[in-house]
Amino acid sequence: MSSRMKNILTPIIAVLLGVLVGTIIMIASGYNAITAYQALWNGAFGDIYFIGEVIRQTIPYILAGLAVAFAFKTGLFNIGVEGQLLMGWVAAIWVGVSFDLPKIIHLPLAVLAAGVAGALWAFIPGYLKARFRVHEVIVTIMLNHTALYITNQIIRSVLSDGKERTDMIADSASLRSVFLEGITDYSRMHWGITIAIICAIIMWFILEKTTTGFELRAVGFNEHASQYAGMNVKRNIILSMVISGIFAGLAGAMEGLGTFGYMAVKGGFTGVGFDGIAVALLGGNTAIGVVLAALLFGGLKVGALNMPLEAGVPNELVDIIIALIIIFVASSYIIRWFIDRVSKKGVK
Template identity: 50%
Template sequence: MQLIRQHKKWLNSLLVPGLSIVFGFIFGAILMIAFGYNPIIAYDAMISGVFASPYFIGEALRQATALTFTGLGFALAFKAGFFNIGIAGQALAGWVSAIWFALAFPDLPRIILVTLSIGVGILVGALWASIAGVLRAYFGTSEVIVTIMLNYTALQITNFLIRDVLSESGNTTESVGENASLSIGWLSTLTQSSRLNLGFFLAIVVVILYWIFMTRTTAGFEIRAVGLNPYASTYAGMSAEKNIILSMFLSGGLAGLGGAIHGLGTFGNIFTQGGLPDIGFNGIAVALLGLSNPIGIFFSSILFGVLDIGAGFMPNRAGVPDEMADIVTSAIIFFVGANYIIRYFVDKRTAKKEAASSTKGGDV
């Protein structure tokens, strides 16, 4: 009986993201109809446009790669009870620092240069997030406010470094050398020269390591315990301050890893930013849709990658503005954020079934 209840609970938890996606697409369809567009043609153009070509499949997976890292970063802090809005700034810090290191030491052997460049990106992203962690741990400062401020600080510092330190043209840096590239020849050939790179396989490894860390280690247990009840955790002998800082450090490190992979794998350089990178805020949405579960985050990242790349097919093939894909994504996020509405009806339905089954059992 206990096993059946756990199975039902697991199925109900899958209903929330599943219904959020369905409702998001329905909302987008209603909006398209209201403006005179055919949603069936639009969605067909979006989906078939991606899956009809190995190149666009590769691009969707490439986009999903960075989102996996930033989504895991947000999820880790969320598990600890914090809302790390600074994922975008931490990813940007990892991006610029990885490129900077790769440009500074272009003659290092490839395996060393790639490893160190990514490592620098992770470290800088982690240290940047730790500022909010320290302020929260010792001064009770809201991590939401601090990370929002740090986002724009990172943006302005990055643009300053590009214009006055890293670049001669003023707008973009040189491309990193082949020794710092994450591209893989056979993978590029397989996906018809898409920018899918080594980072995709690294994302799979990190998803596994994240699950092991959060479920099989003492540090992961303490982070989850502090998130559930910091007072009980302190009473049990856990250091709330240490776990606050550690969770923000690791969260920023994952975001910095996403930024480093995005820079070295997708672009090979960095350019002045008109705003914060989308991989930051979309990573938050991915984590929420995936219910902070690493497997859920990975598949949510793929969904968002398909939506992002597929949006480009909507104007030409269906005459629908590509912004409509953003509306669908936003609607999905809305329904995930308002998951208590979905949970209310799901729980109500489950309670009715259990009550009916109990009544039948009593009659017998």
């Protein structure tokens, strides 16, 4: 069997195994698994409103997944997507509430500010990795907490007068759409889906069709060989983290300019950045894979809200299923071994 087919089958089998083990846990806990999955499906795709909400939830997952996947593709583990997302969110809100401009200028400016903020926040671990060989995982973990407290302080002291949330952004900076809300029965679906899809295409194009992308991937495979070949390893490490940070910052813009229209003081992380790691893993760190994995996660997250109502099943069980899927994806070596055994028997 070709490696391409293995790459396609591995996440599919991981999802099926996660659902299977989740079903066993559900039955062992005394719940009706069929009723639970019916409620999950109805809550995600049973109504046009829920479909709109699934797409809305998918948008930041795509961008967070792209941020993690891009770094993975170039040999880096950007676990700081959450912090970069928060910085992008607060930058977008800052522009959204501070200026009175035509929409054709205001909205792109707010989106651009989010991307720049995410890039600058990701530049820090990228520079430290390239210049001083400081591991990016350690730095990004610390910067996640730093970003949380900085954004909270900005909300309280800069964007509001000691309040726990900012004012609503101007309509000229909003991604909300009367048209999209109308066709989805007034869900919170917004134009950010087009930005997310465009970003997925951009990631694919950069990595697969450009010399820069080739260098980034080469550095990820082997830094010493890349340096011997004349590539600027330090520049490529920083560039990889900066591009990853742009995607993460844009994920924050989708929340600020699209879903909510404001930013509130947070007692903890949003979780979107960390879910992006799972999305990237399940999507095989490819652009199309990330989009499909984000759609699955969006459907699970939104559909889970209906499970307690229709089936009396706690929606935490969906989190268990997601965790199981991640475990099986992370242990993909076993799945690949199983596929090899089955394919060899088929040949005999």
